[in-house]
Amino acid sequence: MSDDVDATVRAHHLVIVANRLPIHDVDGEWRRSPGGLVSAMLGVLRSRTGAWVGWNGKLDQTEDDLALPTIQEIDGADLVSVPLSSDEFSHYYEGVANGALWPLFHDAIRESTFDADSWVTYREVNRRFATATARSAAPGATAWIHDYHLLLVPAMLREIRPDLVIGFFLHIPFPPQELFMRMPWREEILRGMLGADLVGFQRSVGAENFVALCRRLLGVEADHDQVHSEDDRRVRVGAFPISIDVHEIEQLARRPDIGARAVEIRERLGNPTTVFLGVDRLDYTKGIDLRLISFGSLLRAHTDTTSTPQSAPIVLVQVAVPGRQGVESYVEERRTVEQLVGSVNGEHAAIGYPVVHYIRRGLTLEELVPLYLAADIMLVTPRRDGMNLVAKEFVAARLHDRGVLILSEFAGAADELTDAILVNPHDPDAVEMAMDMALTMDPDEVEHRMSNMRKVVTTHDVHEWARTFLCDLTETGDDG
Numbered sequence: 001m002s003d004d005v006d007a008t009v010r011a012h013h014l015v016i017v018a019n020r021l022p023i024h025d026v027d028g029e030w031r032r033s034p035g036g037l038v039s040a041m042l043g044v045l046r047s048r049t050g051a052w053v054g055w056n057g058k059l060d061q062t063e064d065d066l067a068l069p070t071i072q073e074i075d076g077a078d079l080v081s082v083p084l085s086s087d088e089f090s091h092y093y094e095g096v097a098n099g100a101l102w103p104l105f106h107d108a109i110r111e112s113t114f115d116a117d118s119w120v121t122y123r124e125v126n127r128r129f130a131t132a133t134a135r136s137a138a139p140g141a142t143a144w145i146h147d148y149h150l151l152l153v154p155a156m157l158r159e160i161r162p163d164l165v166i167g168f169f170l171h172i173p174f175p176p177q178e179l180f181m182r183m184p185w186r187e188e189i190l191r192g193m194l195g196a197d198l199v200g201f202q203r204s205v206g207a208e209n210f211v212a213l214c215r216r217l218l219g220v221e222a223d224h225d226q227v228h229s230e231d232d233r234r235v236r237v238g239a240f241p242i243s244i245d246v247h248e249i250e251q252l253a254r255r256p257d258i259g260a261r262a263v264e265i266r267e268r269l270g271n272p273t274t275v276f277l278g279v280d281r282l283d284y285t286k287g288i289d290l291r292l293i294s295f296g297s298l299l300r301a302h303t304d305t306t307s308t309p310q311s312a313p314i315v316l317v318q319v320a321v322p323g324r325q326g327v328e329s330y331v332e333e334r335r336t337v338e339q340l341v342g343s344v345n346g347e348h349a350a351i352g353y354p355v356v357h358y359i360r361r362g363l364t365l366e367e368l369v370p371l372y373l374a375a376d377i378m379l380v381t382p383r384r385d386g387m388n389l390v391a392k393e394f395v396a397a398r399l400h401d402r403g404v405l406i407l408s409e410f411a412g413a414a415d416e417l418t419d420a421i422l423v424n425p426h427d428p429d430a431v432e433m434a435m436d437m438a439l440t441m442d443p444d445e446v447e448h449r450m451s452n453m454r455k456v457v458t459t460h461d462v463h464e465w466a467r468t469f470l471c472d473l474t475e476t477g478d479d480g
């Protein structure tokens with residue numbers, strides 16, 4: 001790289017680093033990806049001459065692309081593309097990130113596969129992200145690294161650029177000691193994360209687990225909100241529960257065409273008395289299967305309200321967004337979910353009146369908000385979830401304080417949305433009872449609970465989350 005190019009590339013004062021860039025390819029054209037995180041990150045990048053370092057979703061780009069990051073621009077922020085080969089994708093993304101880390105960090109719901117060769121690739125890809133970040137950052141700049149794909153990047157980056165202020169945020173749960181101890185590369189992971197000045201988690205329990213493991217495995221001094229690293233730095237640790245772009249959801253929920261679409265959805269469903277809704281990635285952590293089993297039991301218990309030849313008074317709309325289909329456990333999960341959809345419909349549907357409406361594709365926010373408005377009861381029942389933003393989106397969309405949220409105790413959102421019906425998703429009877437409770441809840445109580453939850457969500461949105469993290473990070477950098 002010539003000095004001129006190097007100077008341009010290095011001009012960024014804030015660099016966001018994540019596995020994915022905030023763009024995706026639609027029929028040969030790059031579009032900005034949806035989601036509150038993207039809008040919050042682009043917001044802070046715009047205000048500070050920033051860059052986003054990540055993978056553009058395409059595999060096996062040319063030799064040149066593999067050697068050098070390519071730069072594009074979106075909404076005033078530069079995009080630095082880190083290339084991946086198919087082989088790297090299979091080891092780094094499918095093998096380690098989604099075959100070892102994801103299941104282990106989600107309570108080992110599925111067995112992790114630990115493959116030493118895949119780990120070598122994970123390390124190499126992390127090194128590539130660190131190098132691309134180092135080249136993009138201005139002297140003394142701030143780098144904010146995201147999620148479990150990039151656990152080693154903080155330390156690698158510090159090694160190349162000790163002048164940077166480095167933050168790391170984990171979007172998924174950080175597991176308890178007994179589970180983390182299974183990880184063959186456990187010390188390396190902790191050391192990787194400790195390269196940051198500030199390490200953020202969704203919940204305080206994640207921060208506590210991390211601190212305890214640093215003490216136990218690295219023998220370093222640590223208390224509840226800081227770890228003294230082996231290279232003699234103070235690394236701050238804390239909980240920063242992520243949120244959503246409340247304004248964006250509220251604006252959509254107020255739009256007359258979106259309201260009309262919600263009415264149309266209910267009509268198309270056959271004007272049922274009650275619409276349950278689930279919106280999830282098609283992932284075994286999300287508990288879609290458990291939910292379907294409980295929904296089937298609920299219908300069995302309410303034989304008077306299952307489909308008649310003329311109607312289906314209680315229906316469930318389940319949106320399942322596919323992904324990670326190269327990982328066997330995801331293929332299995334899809335099979336299980338689809339068998340259950342068939343089984344519940346087989347038992348309870350009438351011709352023209354299914355009880356489960358299953359949509360396996362991604363929906364835009366413009367399509368989701370009408371569903372949030374059309375539903376009476378939202379089911380968010382993951383076996384384990386870092387936060388779960390769908391729960392918060394549903395609440396933000398319910399401008400008139402109606403609607404009930406059934407929420408798993410094992411989702412990060414349960415710490416804040418305490419007015420949901422909190423439920424243990426592993427207990428099928430409890431989920432069925434929660435559904436029953438939601439069906440019969442007094443309207444005043446529904447309103448009271450939703451209004452409390454709306455206060456929580458509207459006073460803490462994703463922009464505030466990003467500002468708080470960056471503000472704490474900068475203070476931490478000043479200390480050092």
Ligand code: G6P
Nearest residue numbers: 019020147148171172323324386
């Ligand atoms: C979770 C992770 C994100 C990830 C998203 C979608 O929310 O925390 O880092 O981007 O899932 O998964 P995918 O594998 O499609 O990127």
